[in-house]
Amino acid sequence: MLEYLPPLNEHNLPYPDTIHPIVVHFVIAMVLFAVVCDAIGYFTRNPRFYEVSWWNFFFATISIFIAIVFGQIEAGLAEPYSVVEPTLNLHTIIGWSLSGIIAAITGWRYVLRVRDPKTLPISFLGVGVLLTGIVLFQVYLGDLLVWVYGLHTIPVVEAFREGGLK
Known part of the structure; x- marks a missing residue:
């Protein structure tokens, strides 16, 4: 079966x-x-800004699942060395959690939109601030994986293939 898969690049x-x-x-x-x-x-x-917000949450909910699929594939192909594993595992857990959180917030936003599209409770803004914090932390972890640990960069892939990373 593996012979049908394309070869891996640099x-x-x-x-x-x-x-x-x-x-x-x-x-x-x-x-x-x-x-x-x-x-x-x-x-x-x-209230016109609420409509813009709704559609952004809607498409973000769909897009995060696509991002997770490719993230799982690429994490599996990264062959992470031991120093990277805790960061990659935390990034994966938070990514899956964010998919549920964003979907729940989008559902809540939909209910609020159906009830009254011209108002928004302050509690929803508070949740948005918390969501922003989680997203920014996730961005930080992703930056570590690429810019510090070099996953899927040519020098790190070459070092791993030559046995220099374990």
Whole structure:
């Protein structure tokens, strides 16, 4: 069965470069923009921002699952060395948790939108601030994996293949 899979390239991937960061940046932008739009709509009393926020949460909910699929594939192909494993495991756990959190917040946002599309409770803004904190911590962990530990970078892949990393 393995002979039917494409060979891995210098990034240790069957495709040209990592896809997870590309998709996950859309999720990050949509979630943060949704929270900002809710805050602007709340403080300016302009409900049109709530509509923008809703659609950003909606598409972020779909996109995070796509990001997780590629993240799981790429984490499996990364062959993480021992120093990386705790950070990669925490990043994975928080990523899966965020998928549920964002889906729940989107569901809550939908109920609020159906009940009254022109208002938003302050508690929802508070949850948005907490969500922003979790997302920013997740971004930090992802940055560590790429910029400090070098997962899927050519020098790290070569070092691992030569037996220099364990």
